[in-house]
Amino acid sequence: MGRARQGAQPGSLPPKQESALKTLGTEGLFLFSSLDTDQDMYISPEEFKPIAEKLTGSTPAASYEEDGLPPDPSEETLTIEARFQPLLLETMTKSKDGFLGVSRLALSGLRNWTTAASPSAVFAARHFQPFLPPPGQELGEPWWIIPSELSVFTGYLSNNRFYPPPPKGKEVIIHRLLSMFHPRPFVKTRFAPQGAVACLTAISNFHYTVLFRIHAEFQLSEPPDFPFWFSPGQFTGHIILSKDATHIRDFRLFVPNHRSLNVDMEWLYGASESSNMEVDIGYIPQMELEAAGPSVPSMILDEDGNMIDSRLPSGEPLQFVFEEIKWQQELSWEEAARRLEVAMYPFKKVTYLPFAEAFERAGAENKLVHSILLWGALDDQSCSGRTLRETVLESSPILALLNESFISTWSLVKELEDLQNNQENVSHKKLAGLHLEKYSFPVEMMICLPNGTVVHHINANYFLDITSMKPEDVENNVFSFSSTFEDPSTATYMQFLKEGLRRGLPLLQP
Structure with a gap:
């Protein structure tokens, strides 16, 4: 989970950085580099601006790239309300006070984030145009609002950043929405899959319902503290809007809270460049934005264009009556969410059933269970199986074998x-116990009988170790490489699955 940061070694840097290292020291160069966003070894006034604002205590209102349309007095506006309950610190697995030397200072940004930055904000309906589907988009066919630019081949973005880049184009509305929670949202995450994907779930003559999923994260620290990244598993939600985006009937965005852990956190642990990134996971009960009601005109005009008072003589505000929308095509929320999930994570072309259900299905179909047990979730950004899902689990040969020969599931250790510990369901208690007996941090892959007996298993760290070795150095022929696949990871996982079949199939009940 933790990724080592390599310290800057004298003599290994370009001349300007070498000079800066001698002048500023390691920590000084680290701070300088975090501000030098274009890495040209000069701090421009724009780059220095965040420090100036912090020192002077003045933070001007953020300016956002708009779509070029001047404000229209007659356009409709929408009030969005934020509901926020802070992360439950007791759910953090490793970072209890004093444990592993984690200091209160390291977690200060997290501890101090107790309320939403903006409890309420007003948006123009047209600001939500990026949620409109492309022309000709079919019901249930996902499209990218903000495409992911990263993959296992491109690597990751730097951890050494404090301030998000200015949002552009369709990023603007998402940045503005997420800024209601915290002033430093990063619309593009450091790890794949980035971005935002959407799907039409209902169509009428004049309106769309769009389901969306967003991967974004927040930087909770500012200099001179070290970066602290807060990455919710996902933001999901829906919007009901007119086909020209002049009216918003409903909007909701939230972090799902149905699992016991839903946030990944990573921060620089120690006071130098050579320190590791410390990692933990936890649970946030509520992080939600919701429209207070449908969008309404900010000004009401009569037929002659004259402004009408928005309040009745009694002082009560005018009440708007909205016609009921008659949907002509609809798709269930569950099916649309599944399609967005597959768009984000190709490995979900295999169905991963809930833990107990997977073993019941395996018993009914007389199949083996392919089970993955992890510290963090496999199918969102609060993940300890990032490398696994981005490589072998989305490989075509692996997908084919899993779909054909196994029932698959993944589970959180928690x-x-x-x-x-649940005394009520003895069979589930037994299944969980058999799994936990074989588990080692951070991820364990297992092949099991329908009764929960583990017939074969491999730890992710060992898996990564042997896939980085040369084929001639692998002694255990159970994990030898096959010439069928060029990718050693795919070859090794295929061997793992086939060995599980070899051991497990004779033990299945006829």
Whole structure:
């Protein structure tokens, strides 16, 4: 999970950086580099601006790239309300006070974030145009609002940043919305999959319902503290809007809270460049934006263009009556969410069932269970299986074998620990116990019988170790490389699955 940061070694840097290292020291160069966003070894006034604002205590209102349309007095506006309950610190697995030397200072940005930055904000309806589908978009066919620019091949973006880049184009509305929670949202995450994907779930003559999923994260620290990244598993939600985006009937965006852990956190641990990134996960009960009601005109005009008072003589505001929308095509929320998930994560072309359900299905179909047990979720950004899902689990040969020969599931360690401690369901308690017996941090892949017996398993760290070795150095022929695949990871995982079949199939009940 933790990724080492390599310290800057004298003699290994370009001349300007070498000079800066001698002048500023390691920590000084780290701070300088975090401000030098274009890495030209000069701090421009624009780059220095965040420090100036912090020192002077003046933070001007943020300016956003608009779509070029001048404000229209007659256009409709929408009030969005934020609901925020801070992360439950007791749910953090490793970072209890004093444990592993984690200081209160390291978590200060997290501890101090107790309320939404903006409890309420007003938006013009037209600001939501980026949620409109492309022309000709079919019901249920996902499209990217903000495409992901990263993959396992491109690597990751730097951890050493404090301030998000200015949002552009369709990023603007998402940045503005997320800024209601915290002033430093990053619309583009450091890890793939980035971006925002959407799907039409209902169509009428004049309106769309759009379901969306957004991957974004927040930087909770500012200099001179070290970066602290807060990455919710995902933001999901829906919007009902007119086909010309002049009217918004409904809007909601939230972090799902149905799992026991839903946030990944990473921060520089120690006071130098050579320190590791410390990692933990936790649970946030509520992080939600919702429209207070449909959008309404900010000014009401009569037929002659004269402004009408928005309040009745009694002082009560005018009440707007909205016609009921008659949908001609509809898709269930569950199916649309599944399609967005597959768009974000190709490995979900295999169905991963809930833990207990997977073993029931395996018993009914007389199949083996392919089970993954992890510290963090596999199918969102609060993840400890990032490398696994971005490589072998989305490989075509692996997808084909999993779909043909296995029932698949993945589980959080925390959830199986809860199952194991549950005295009410003895069979689930037993299944969880058999899994936890074989688990080692951070990820364990297992092949099991329908009764929960583990017939074969491999730890992710060992898996990564052997896939980085040369084929001739691998002694255990159970994990030898196959000439069928050029990718050693795919070859090794295929061997793991086939060995599980070899051991497990004879033990299945006829």
